Amino acid sequence: MTNPIRQVVAVFCGSKYGTNPIYASDAATLAKELALGGFDIVYGGSKKGIMGDLANSALANGASVTGVIPAMLLAWEHEHESLTKLIITKDMHERKKTMYEMGIAGVVLPGGFGTLDEMFEMLTWNQLSIHDKKIYILNSGGFYDHLIKHMELLSSNGFLYDPLWTRINTFDNPVDLVAALAEDLKIKSQL
Numbered sequence: 001m002t003n004p005i006r007q008v009v010a011v012f013c014g015s016k017y018g019t020n021p022i023y024a025s026d027a028a029t030l031a032k033e034l035a036l037g038g039f040d041i042v043y044g045g046s047k048k049g050i051m052g053d054l055a056n057s058a059l060a061n062g063a064s065v066t067g068v069i070p071a072m073l074l075a076w077e078h079e080h081e082s083l084t085k086l087i088i089t090k091d092m093h094e095r096k097k098t099m100y101e102m103g104i105a106g107v108v109l110p111g112g113f114g115t116l117d118e119m120f121e122m123l124t125w126n127q128l129s130i131h132d133k134k135i136y137i138l139n140s141g142g143f144y145d146h147l148i149k150h151m152e153l154l155s156s157n158g159f160l161y162d163p164l165w166t167r168i169n170t171f172d173n174p175v176d177l178v179a180a181l182a183e184d185l186k187i188k189s190q191l
Contacts (some may be wrong), residue, residue: 007185008040010103011054012118014075014111015046015162018143024034024050028057030174033082035150037178038065042102044095045069045087047080050109055080068098096121105181106135109177110143126167127160136177137170144170 011031017024027050041058043110044051045067058065063086070091089095096118100106108119116191125131137144148170155164169184171177 006038006040007104008042008066008102009034009042009105009107009114009151010099011041011107011109012099012111012115012122013043013050013054014115015044015051016049016112018050018110020141020143023143024053024140026174027051027054027109027140030054030109030138031057031063033063033104033178034058035061037047037182039178039181040064040066040084042068042099044099044114045079045083047078047165048075050111052080055083055140057144058111059083066102068102070095070177092117099188100125100131101131103133104185105133107177107181108135110138110140110142115157116147123167134181135168136181138174139170139172139175142172 004023010046013027031041031054035058042053048070055065059082066085066087068085068089069079072091080122087098087100100122106122108115120133122135126133126135136149139145152165154160167179171180
């Protein structure tokens with residue numbers, strides 16, 4: 001009997017912990033739920049911050065974890081040495097492109113400017129029909145409340161081409177996020 005093919009989810013998050021312990025806790029829970037749900041992970045490749053907790057939890061629960069890190073960040077973010085695979089890219093753009101291409105969906109956890117850059121580039125590429133991958137935001141501890149309100153403002157003021165919620169799904173906990181991701185992919189595969 002062969003193992004079913006596991007799908008890969010691209011996860012974008014910070015290489016720092018932030019100020020609320022729920023960020024790291026939710027990252028570890030998300031990775032565990034993804035792993036147990038039959039998903040593998042591609043992420044930014046760091047062993048630091050919630051990136052590191054995400055990778056460690058996924059690996060501990062049987063997932064394959066691919067890290068994608070630009071050469072310029074090897075010293076800054078400290079690449080994870082225990083990953084299934086590590087891809088070193090020439091720059092940040094190649095990192096994002098590689099992750100987008102590998103993942104069947106994008107999941108955004110708390111993070112800084114880099115995480116926001118990754119999320120908005122993925123949203124922009126989605127809007128321009130470069131890809132049609134759904135984006136799931138894990139709003140741990142209300143981290144993205146203000147950003148979500150601002151994106152709703154973009155929509156209500158006529159700056160988006162499609163309704164906001166056709167491209168983005170937000171969740172307050174990782175268990176619900178993984179359940180919705182699995183259901184969305186099941187529905188997509190039946191179309």
